[in-house]
Amino acid sequence: MSIDIDQFDERSPEELAELSNPEHVLRFLYENRDRAWKAKEIASRTPVPENSIHPVLSRLAKQELVRHKAPYWALTDNLDRLRQAYDHHRVTRLFDDCYGEEDRDEWIKASEQAER
Template sequence: MPIDIDRFENGPPEDLRAGGRTNAEVILSFLASSPDRAYTPKEIHDETGVARGSVGVVLSRLAERDLVRHRGDYWAVADDEDVVTTLDSMRTARAATDRFGPEDPDEWGHGVDSDGADEE
């Protein structure tokens, strides 16, 4: 879904993610919603709205993690409970980011020493 240029130029970064979901989450969720069907990348693009050039890359990465299957021109969700676990993890991470904001790498390792005690 397009956004207006003011939101694009001036909106907070979290507003620039369509629904806050990653392309991997969108595609995996779509395929998992129809485990008895396989789709071409074009069909996945048409159904999800993920950019056509991104669909193949995302599918390849999901296949490397054994979350989708590929045969000929078609792709389907894997027969594995890891898919459910991965989708749950994606939703949990998104909810945490929505609630607490993205991690700040500048704060990594500050405030707690290696034994878990507060640093002075």
């Protein structure tokens, strides 16, 4: 599977090797943005397992990164929104690499202490 040259230039080897299921789906839909696809077809053309494809697509739809008209799925037509989501994801990943991933339980504990 090929990747966009901007992705190649901007990502580290680790990032290129460890794409998440949503990243695989978005990359596939971006590279094929002139078409709409059935979920099963997306799963067969990406490393995303068929039993995971609907939850992934549903989450992406809630984030308005994909469009859905049953039974078809397509990339959002708002490429600025897609670019912003990608930039946010990339910065978050960079911060995780630099400072370590956030611990959800620590955040909850800290917010509870701040409320007191």
